[in-house]
Amino acid sequence: MMNIAVFVSGGGTNLQALLDAQERGEIKNGQITFVLASNENAYALKRAEKAGVESTVVSRKAYSSKAAYDQAILAALEGKHIDLIVLAGFLSILGEDLIKEYRNRIINIHPSLIPLFCGDGFYGKRVHTAVLASGMKVTGATAHFVNEITDGGAIILQKAVPIEQGDNEDILQYRVMRQAEWEILPKAVSLFCEGRIKINGNKTEIV
Numbered sequence: 001m002m003n004i005a006v007f008v009s010g011g012g013t014n015l016q017a018l019l020d021a022q023e024r025g026e027i028k029n030g031q032i033t034f035v036l037a038s039n040e041n042a043y044a045l046k047r048a049e050k051a052g053v054e055s056t057v058v059s060r061k062a063y064s065s066k067a068a069y070d071q072a073i074l075a076a077l078e079g080k081h082i083d084l085i086v087l088a089g090f091l092s093i094l095g096e097d098l099i100k101e102y103r104n105r106i107i108n109i110h111p112s113l114i115p116l117f118c119g120d121g122f123y124g125k126r127v128h129t130a131v132l133a134s135g136m137k138v139t140g141a142t143a144h145f146v147n148e149i150t151d152g153g154a155i156i157l158q159k160a161v162p163i164e165q166g167d168n169e170d171i172l173q174y175r176v177m178r179q180a181e182w183e184i185l186p187k188a189v190s191l192f193c194e195g196r197i198k199i200n201g202n203k204t205e206i207v
Contacts, residue, residue: 002083002193005034007090012044013177014088014109014185019051021186030193034080036073038092066095073098084192087146088185091123099148104199106146106153107192109185111176113158114142118151128169128176137163139172141180143188145199154204156197157184 004027006015015035021027035048035055048055058076063069069092087094087108099106110118111127117139122130131139140160145153159180163172191197191206198205 002030003033003081004030004084005082006086006088007036008042008044008088009038009091010042010089012047015044016047017182018186026186027190028194060092070095070097104145107188108146109181110142110151113140114151120150125169128172141176143184154199154202156188156204159184
């Protein structure tokens with residue numbers, strides 16, 4: 001059974017989707033054992049407490065550099081025997097030390113169909129604002145591995161979501177979460193824990 005750490009910054013809706021999937025038995029060979037928040041006011045911490053999952057806060061504001069923040073996170077993970085880190089609405093960019101330590105063992109969920117509307121500056125509602133401004137008729141979400149390039153790691157799963165007339169950022173954000181993020185993130189985590197993801201360069205193969 002693999003130990004999963006979930007990193008959060010806000011409301012924790014993707015954490016809840018993972019906890020619910022785990023409760024339904026949909027995450028095979030994996031269990032959420034630790035939650036780390038970058039913000040002490042993150043509601044996600046209450047979700048972790050309710051689920052009986054150990055949690056801690058490592059505030060990004062307390063550290064002057066990415067490297068220092070990485071070391072603080074690594075210290076918090078020490079002794080937890082974490083096999084997989086899941087970034088579920090975690091708004092801090094990870095540094096090289098953490099990525100190196102957990103190479104191909106960090107999964108992120110991004111609210112667009114990468115390589116569209118991703119990279120530095122594209123997070124949260126900013127993504128949906130840009131999507132709506134583009135005039136596109138479809139968007140979606142992507143579960144991918146994390147590397148040193150923002151949103152640049154190998155793609156695991158994607159799901160498309162229609163853009164409807166009259167959508168604003170809030171409506172679109174919720175539809176993408178409900179129809180895509182909450183579905184493909186638990187699936188990607190389960191595939192990893194089952195050992196079914198083969199990485200070849202910057203591509204993945206599901207076996």
